Amino acid sequence: MTAITAKKSYKDGHVSVHVTLKGRGFQADSVRIDGSTDLSSAEARKLAADLIEQANRADARAAAKAQADTRRAKWREREIAAGRMKVMSLRDVLAR
Numbered sequence: 001m002t003a004i005t006a007k008k009s010y011k012d013g014h015v016s017v018h019v020t021l022k023g024r025g026f027q028a029d030s031v032r033i034d035g036s037t038d039l040s041s042a043e044a045r046k047l048a049a050d051l052i053e054q055a056n057r058a059d060a061r062a063a064a065k066a067q068a069d070t071r072r073a074k075w076r077e078r079e080i081a082a083g084r085m086k087v088m089s090l091r092d093v094l095a096r
Contacts, residue, residue: 006044015044 002021009016018036025031039047 009038011038013041014038015041017044017047 003019005018007016007018016036016038019034021031021033023031
């Protein structure tokens, strides 16, 4: 589980950011990282803009993958249909 929280800092003009990362590896290895820092309001805005940009890129990649999967499925269906037609025409030729 990954958690990122932001709240008001005790310093004026700053934002407190707390990050918790949990991960598992092979053979039941696990790690937990807790970190927190105070960011200035400008740094916090830049971080938020970077996060939004990365989220937009991830959404675009997911949409492109879905479109590619759709194109691939349609191509596969056309190839299967063409193969069936070829088999049917070959069967008609052999039946004569």
